[in-house]
Amino acid sequence: MERAAKALDRADSAGLCLRAMDTAVSPPPLPPARLKTRRLRLARGGKVLVRDLSLSLASGQALVLTGPNGAGKTTLLRALAGLLRPVSGEVALEPGPAGWLGHSEGLKPGERVGEMLSFWAALSGAGSAEIEAASRAMALGHLARRPCGELSAGQKRRACLARLALSGRAVWLMDEPAAPLDAAGRERLARLVAAHRARGGIVAAATHADLGWPDVERLDLGLEAAA
Numbered sequence: 001m002e003r004a005a006k007a008l009d010r011a012d013s014a015g016l017c018l019r020a021m022d023t024a025v026s027p028p029p030l031p032p033a034r035l036k037t038r039r040l041r042l043a044r045g046g047k048v049l050v051r052d053l054s055l056s057l058a059s060g061q062a063l064v065l066t067g068p069n070g071a072g073k074t075t076l077l078r079a080l081a082g083l084l085r086p087v088s089g090e091v092a093l094e095p096g097p098a099g100w101l102g103h104s105e106g107l108k109p110g111e112r113v114g115e116m117l118s119f120w121a122a123l124s125g126a127g128s129a130e131i132e133a134a135s136r137a138m139a140l141g142h143l144a145r146r147p148c149g150e151l152s153a154g155q156k157r158r159a160c161l162a163r164l165a166l167s168g169r170a171v172w173l174m175d176e177p178a179a180p181l182d183a184a185g186r187e188r189l190a191r192l193v194a195a196h197r198a199r200g201g202i203v204a205a206a207t208h209a210d211l212g213w214p215d216v217e218r219l220d221l222g223l224e225a226a227a
Helices: 002-013 015-020 073-082 114-122 128-137 153-165 183-198 221-226
Strands: 034-044 049-056 061-066 088-095 099-101 172-174 200-208 217-220
Touching: 002 049, 002 099, 015 114, 034 200, 049 061, 049 073, 049 200, 049 217, 061 221, 073 088, 073 114, 073 172, 073 200, 099 153, 114 128, 128 153, 128 183, 183 200, 217 221
Parallel strands: 061 200, 061 217, 099 172, 172 200
Antiparallel strands: 034 049, 034 088
């Protein structure tokens, strides 16, 4: 908890929360969050990928999962999200459910970007100010009337990140969040994550590339498998 508090202090003092949302109004803090596993064992296709994993994340913390293909990064994220039943062990996530960003964007091709964001904002009780802030943070303003099916891969990912920001979820689980993004998009992603952590959120992300996020916990599942 002390480490999480220091991360929050650093993010707040640097003004990351305000810069991330490009707005003069700081969003309210999130409820206290917790993500824990106890002796978690996961398998896919009969092969054990994660053995007796115990971890604990509190408000303001982030975990970056690395490792080669097949090491179990996505499997672990799916178990944390409640989408996969563990072989054994426990997952505790508060408050749930988590916000999910997977390889598949899950966008409706004929739905306009602005319509999509308005729909998800309504589900979480967010208003027009939050929609505008999330859209501005992900540089989507000029795309509001464009159908999601006409977006580039990077634009689709930015739209999904804005959707995640509007979800109201305290815990974010992200699978290769920066994969289709250019340098400017990766910087926007980093600011969005920093803002979420500054509000008390938790982030767990699987990646092959260095995300460049400060003050994160790291877990190499390739090393875990070799141990």
